[in-house]
Amino acid sequence: MGVQQPQYQSLYRASIKEAAMQGAALMQATLVRALREWPDTAARMDDVIERGVLLEALAVLKERQQALTDAFPQALLAEFAHAIAGERSAALNFDALSLLGDEQVQENADLVRAARALEEAVQPRLAELEAALAAAQLTPRGAAQRHPLRPEVYVRAVYRLARQSPLSSSVRRRWLRHLPPLMAPDLLQSYAVVAKRIAPAETALVPAEVAQEARDRATQLTIRELQKLLAGEPGEGAGEALIVFDESDFQHTVPAALEMVQDMRKVDQLMLQLRQRQAAMPGREQDSLVAFRDALRQEARKPAQALAVEVVQLMMDNLAADERLLPQVREVVRDLEPPLLRLALVDPRFFSDREHPARQLLEQLTQRSLAWTSAEDPAFQTFMGALQEATEALLDTRASGPETFEIALAALEEAWDEAQPRGRRNRERAVRALLRAEQRNLLAGELARKVLERPDAAGAPPEALAFLTGPWSQVMAQARLVDGSGSEDPGGYGWVVQTVLWSVQPALTARVAGHQQTLRNRIHEGLASIDHLPADTQRWQNLLAALRDLAMSVATGTALRAAGPEPAPERVDTWLAPLEMHESGFVPDAGVQLASTAAEPDALPPQELAVGAYVDLLSDGWERWQLTWASPHGLLFMFTHASGATRSMTRRKLHHTLQQGALRLVSSHPVVDGALDAVAHAAWRNSGTA
Known part of the structure; x- marks a missing residue:
């Protein structure tokens, strides 16, 4: 599969960390350029008011120069973390457009323009960096430009600083407009260094955003127009769900003449013509689609x-x-575009209502399809069979409202669920096991703290405390969870705590002399109640016996035997019983050692890895999994494979997997949301808001 990602992951993390650390120097150099160049920029301005505002922004900048330099690394670090987490930008979020006020629209338009200006200034080195990242498999497939070092992230860090500073909106906007392009010289150098570090031999240079930019240039959409579209509501008395659009405040965004139609039957005729043309000209579907688009525009x-x-x-x-x-x-x-275009003529709620049947249908089919990386998988063929039947039904129907999409969605969901009954049962069984395990572990943690707070625990050997706060706290927690009487110590397992603590301390061991066999029996009984592995149970018994012998020998002054006890089983923070591990596909924490991740963008924070996200996990090879469940308290996470298999792990193990480069994010948000956000991005680029 090309170059293996883990080979370059550490270099990449180090580069991101270094970029954040160099934020102060970057901001300092940028401010020096601003103080030097802005007076000349202002002098060349014809607009007296704009000149005055820029000079005011310059004065405030000079006054806060040191504070900005000191604060920028943290702002940059925060934006890196958001970018690594795959968070969607609120400014470019299609669904959020209707909530933006005039001031936010102005600032976000400035942000987009500043990001574009900085991107153009660093484009040669940026393209080299993105080609190197893609070749080293350090970015999601098809999204080489969505890395945390992209220019937009640096601009957002400037925006973060500006929002945190006590500034007027006019000064804040001038900072946002004029500061980011001045970062270009330092960013060029930084990109060149990072690309050289991680680039494999003979990396092919491929421009990352050529196709996207071509799509952006093909439209004249603006944010104002999209906001109007999102505010569209059904007109009163409109027949067949027809929407009465308000054409005031809209500019013609399509050069073709807009003619009135007699009724929606013309659209149905266009659909029929499209299908006939596709049938008559195999391989010319794109030409037919273009013709349909053109004809449909004229029907608006x-x-x-x-x-x-x-x-x-x-x-x-x-x-x-x-x-x-x-x-x-x-x-x-592509096949679904004609019915969706027809729907767009009569129902703008498709854009504003996330629960609209047509939007849900599009979202479900794209999201579910991410479960497979190969079309050869039999399960994918089953998935596609149901999808193609639904598509054919939508193409054949003559209705123009949302009802047909609702019927198709219901049929698809039923077919997909029937195709994976084993997977559904596996997930349900796994979730039950993990919920039970988390509940027991949380209670065990509380009981373990109480053990450590006991006065007679202060002098106990750490090995004995490891037993009492580890497996034995699990025993006591399990007893409480299954007991219905409300007893404080069901099973009487608290006696074992006191007896173990006293038996391993020379000053107290005489108090429990003669109880050794009873203690062994109670420990064996308790550990059996949580299905503790017999081999580990025996090792704990041997260790505790050795500690009792040592305490007794010290108390009596007798000689010790030379041979030491067996080592204790490895302590784990979150313990699962063997059956729970089996039912949930649990990956143990064995061997996990984590570097500090506090305030560092070394790994995607698990709390940002939202349920529903698709990832590739490295085992014998890369496999596609979906995060389908996270426990209520964030201790455990479960991934599901398209085959229905489950894999679960602790938060600690998930961090470790991320740090080792054995997990890469494929999609953290719905694919449809990303496509609509790209439309919003194009509109931001086209918005000439001053």
Whole structure:
């Protein structure tokens, strides 16, 4: 599979950490350039008001120069962490557009323009860096440009600083407009160093965003127009769910003439013509689709309808270009464009309502398809069979509202669930086991703390305390969980705590003399109640016996035997019984040693790895898994394979897997959300807001 990611992961992490550490020097150099260049920039401005505001921003910048230099590394570190976590930017989030006020629109437009200016200034070195990252398999497939070192992240760090400073909005916006491009010289050098570190031999240079930029240039959408579209509501008295768009405040975004139509039957005729043309000209589906798009634009009643059609077209272009989707899925996406375009003419709720049946259908089919990396998998063929049947039904229908999508979605979900009954049962059984384990471990932790707080525990050997706060606290917790009487010490296992503590301390061992056999029997009984491994039980028994002998010999002054006891079993923070491990596919923490990750972007924080995310896990080779469950208290995480198999691990193990480069994020958010966010990104680029 090309170069193995773990080979370069440590270098990559070190480079990100170093970039954050160099933030102070980067900001200092940027501010020096600003103080030197902004007076000339202001002098060249014809607009007196704009000149005055820039000079005011310069004065504030000079006053806060040291504070900005000191604060930038932390701001940069925070933005790196968000980028590594795969978080979606609120500014470029399609669903958030309707919530933005005028001031936010202005600032976000400035942010996008500043990011674009900085990106253009560093493009040659940025392209080399992204090619090196892709070749070293350090970025998700098809998303080489979504790395934490991208220019946009640096601009967001500037924005973070500006928002945290006591500034007027006008000064804040001038900082955001004029500071980021001045980072280019230092960022060029930084990119060159990182690319050289991680680049494998003979790395091919491939421009990362050429296709995306071409799609962006193909539209004249603006943020104002998208906000209007998201605010669209059904018109009163509109027949067949037809939406009465308000065409005021909309500009014509499509050059073709917008003509009134007699009724929606013309759209149905266009659909029929499209299917006939595709059948008559195999291999010319794209040509037919282009013709359909053009004809449909001319059928739009209002400019707003033409805008809706254009947004769907851009969204589908982005989905069809998403390399994370297998080719067969991308073909289905293209097949679904005509019915979605038809829907866009009559129902703009598709854009504003995440629960809209058409949006849910598109989201479900794209997200579920990420479970497979090969079309040869029989389960994928079953998945595709149901999907193609639903697509055919949507193409054949003459209805233009959301009802047909709702029916298709229900049929698909039923077919997919029926195809994986074993997987569903496995997940349910695994979740029950993990919930039980977390509940017991949390209670065991409380009981362990109480053991350590006992006065007679202060002088006990650490090995004895490891037993009492480890497996024995699990025994006491299990007894409480299964007991219905409300007893404080069901099973009487608290007696073992006191007896062990006294038996291993020379000053106290005489108090429990003659209880050794009873103690051994109670320990054996208790550990058996949690299905503790017999071999580990015997090792604990031997260790405790040796500690008792040592305490007794010290108390009586007799000689010790030369041979030492067996070592104790390895202590684990979160313990699962063998059956729980089997039912959940548990990966033990054995051998896990973690470097400090506090305030460092060394690994994707597990709390940011949201349920539903797809990842590739490295075992004998890379395999695709989905994070399908996280325990309520964040102790345990469960991944599910397309085959229905489950794999679970502790938070500690997950951190370790991330640090070792044995887990790479494929998708942390719905694919459809990403496609719509790309539409918003294009609109931000086109927005000429001053």
